[in-house]
């Protein structure tokens with residue numbers, strides 16, 4: 001399946017790579033646009049290898065960039081994203097409890113928690129992806145959670161449940 005997808009994407013990837021040729025910070029732009037090509041908002045291994053080959057940038061350097069920026073994904077993402085801040089200020093204000101709450105609610109296993117901390121965790125129905133971030137830069141508002149790009153402050157489990165249900169209801173009313 002990955003091979004078939006790569007055959008389709010090569011033309012688009014070539015377009016993206018030539019668009020950024022010689023531009024400062026071109027790798028970031030290439031990766032951002034390449035990620036947008038995928039309906040599940042992630043950069044597949046084959047895509048990274050292809051970019052490395054065409055740009056002469058080592059795959060290891062590409063990985064360094066991807067893992068530095070939270071908006072790049074190495075795994076398929078769900079329709080909605082929930083990002084729980086795990087920085088010191090948010091941790092002190094019990095952000096781990098928020099993460100545990102989501103893990104239980106979505107039926108993940110306890111051992112999956114490490115995936116949410118390291119990369120991302122997506123529900124089986126592909127509706128939600130849960131991730132963590134080192135700091136949103138909004139420490140005074142701790143604990144902070146981002147849902148579908150919107151930042152929510154002073155989060156509680158109750159508030160989080162209402163926001164996530166609201167996201168689902170909005171979608172089903174469309």
Ligand code: FES
Nearest residue numbers: 085087090136138
């Ligand atoms: S530690 Fe959470 S926003 Fe800074």
